[in-house]
Amino acid sequence: MAPGLVTPEKAARGKLPTDVWWHTIVSPTGREKTGYPTQKPVGLLRRMVAASSAPGDWVLDFFAGSGTLGAAARALDRRFVCVDDNPPAIETMRRRFGDTAHYLSL
Numbered sequence: 784m785a786p787g788l789v790t791p792e793k794a795a796r797g798k799l800p801t802d803v804w805w806h807t808i809v810s811p812t813g814r815e816k817t818g819y820p821t822q823k824p825v826g827l828l829r830r831m832v833a834a835s836s837a838p839g840d841w842v843l844d845f846f847a848g849s850g851t852l853g854a855a856a857r858a859l860d861r862r863f864v865c866v867d868d869n870p871p872a873i874e875t876m877r878r879r880f881g882d883t884a885h886y887l888s889l
């Protein structure tokens with residue numbers, strides 16, 4: 784948030800994550816926006832997926848909403864399962880993933 788305060792040496796050392804993360808919102812006019820009311824920014828989910836899995840792993844989101852975890856997983860070469868009991872969430876994920884995913888209705 785204050786790039787002028789971070790020297791190249793400090794940036795190279797990195798920083799341990801804390802339990803409060805700063806991230807921009809999903810832009811209301813950007814390409815990422817799906818229209819699902821509780822959509823999270825894909826950058827946030829990318830960070831979680833990258834930190835906790837390796838390429839080829841499976842990741843699972845039981846409360847997937849618009850499928851942001853799936854989008855992050857796909858971008859990082861993980862396989863994914865997204866679950867939601869809200870029909871508009873399923874429709875949003877169908878638009879997001881098209882025929883690159885399989886869909887099951889129970």
Ligand SMILES: C[S@@+](CC[C@H](N)C(=O)[O-])C[C@H]1O[C@@H](n2cnc3c(N)ncnc32)[C@H](O)[C@@H]1O
Nearest residue numbers: 821822823846847848849850851867868869872
């Ligand atoms: C905060 S939203 C998830 C947003 C998601 N991370 C995204 O980026 O779009 C939580 C989701 O959990 C779903 N949900 C709540 N209770 C559920 C349940 N018992 N079974 C399945 N899905 C559920 C809701 O329909 C909602 O879409």
